[in-house]
Amino acid sequence: MNIKKYARAIGKYLSDSNYRFLMNAGLGKYNNLSDKKYLERKFECCMGKSLDFEHPQTFNEKLQWLKLYDRKSEYTVMVDKYKVREYIKNKIGEEYLIPLIGVWDDPDDIDFDALPDKFVLKCNHNSGLGMCICKDKSNLDIKKVKNELRRGLAQDYYLTGREWPYKNVPRRIIAEKYMEDATVKELRDYKFFCFNGVPMYCQVISDRTSNETIDFFDMDWKHQSFTGLALPEKPFSNHSIPIPILPISFDKMKESAEILSKNIPFVRVDFYEINGKMYFGELTFYPAAGFGVFSPDEWNYKLGNMIKLPDVREK
Template sequence: MNFHSKVKKVAKNPLATAILLLGFEKFKFIPDKKYISVMYKYYMGKKLNLDNPQTFNEKLQWLKIYNRKDEYTIMVDKYKVRDYVACKIGEEHLIPLLGVWDSAEEIDFDTLPNEFVLKCNHNSGTGMCICKNKTLLNIENVRKELKKGLKENYYYLGREWPYKNVQRKIIAEKFMVDESGCELKDYKVLCFNGEPKLIEFHQGRFTDHQSQDYYDINWNKTDISQGEVAGFGCSDKTVPIPVCFDKMMEFSRILAKGIPQVRIDWYAINEQLYFGEITFFDGCGFDKFDNPNDDAKLGAWIDLKSL
């Protein structure tokens, strides 16, 4: 986007621009419906239709407002969801937990192994620490970032209601690598009315070579893409189907049962399937598709009439 386009976008969306510049929590007084409508128009470039939503991103906004169940709060809590998942599919599919704390000061780094992952249980990214060598870790900075993460109420960012009342904690998990010795590949299974339809496949996360591809449930690579907004595009290769793919689909159905639309994330490591997280609003419902027809296609898969 060139300079003149940016100026034009700011002029058309002064409230959204203020929210992005000053911080979303400063605008928590704005009702959810108003806030969502403002931010949707900023990111998508068009007015939000909540009376008759048609596209994937429109329907996600509708679900934010009108589909609120207490169990969703447990399902997005990266700590409490562990018991939920263990009950549904077995604890052997959980990444080993190394510790849980209410504050950054409580963490005893001496008890942690040389490699580990620290993160807050209620947000996405803020405060996360991926440690590959504890001897090189700046513990003071890690505590500082975790404190920042604990203060964040992730709900106010995109008004994703399930995050609003998560009891905030810090968790440590085992650092995992796949059979190649590299950081994990993400398999994000998009389920619609309880059925897997697409797999959003990420490679090279947290690197300069990140890619995002969409595969169908027969592991055929599709031409669906969101590279323009994500800042990274599709890979130029088709990867082999994971050995535990059938189990991934089976478990996704179990965890997505009774939910209009949800994303179940997995890691496949040495032929073993590990649960990642549950996300109700992929990209917060603000990520454009490079082809608008794909937004409409995915939107048709969400049935709101049953709610």
């Protein structure tokens, strides 16, 4: 046990009200707080300033506004990693989905013997917790994987950032094919920032597990001078690898992003390119739950200005 480390944490807990709120929130002490009050308090803790719901200006402020007032039932389907498959099939085509291996309600229902040597297991209602990326089944600790999946299923992902579309997603486990590209070691994420059906910027994330870099490009594939969206405690990576080149399927990604973001004030549409073909990743309404940062910070305002909020607030 690191006594000094725990002593510092206790001291910070007692002296820093923002740190204390975030710690208590993680323990579930504010689960019954209204979405509006919770978001106001968390925004102040994370961003260091008050949240203005009446006159939101920045990208982050407007995402919080959309959490409260832009609530359409189809958003719940769109964030469900299982149900969204049918949605994507109908919108752009089944051929752009990563192949599904299976779906289960309980980790004990999974027949690991029947799974291929490589696969990905994940919960359909959250982001990361419980995920298993298996590259060699012979080395898999099945008991550990099941325990992690149970932790994932138990997570109420909505409560962390009050991202309400996740609140009523029926929780399941899905297995997808492990996808590999012949030319890159790790798949790149191509994340299109779309404003009411118009993709404006593509965020490219490379080398997540080694030396992560974040790049933004416009729709003419011109490299931009800003970067983001990272949580405040996570620094941006320096470029030690070449800037990503234009993906072969870029035009198809852009076309599909337009279709999937139509009539939505803001949504991020994610794709992969695998061996020259586009595959759908996910739809994200609130990147970093609206608590991320851009560098330089002026882009928080520039991107915020691109979000045109609906005239009617529907609670």
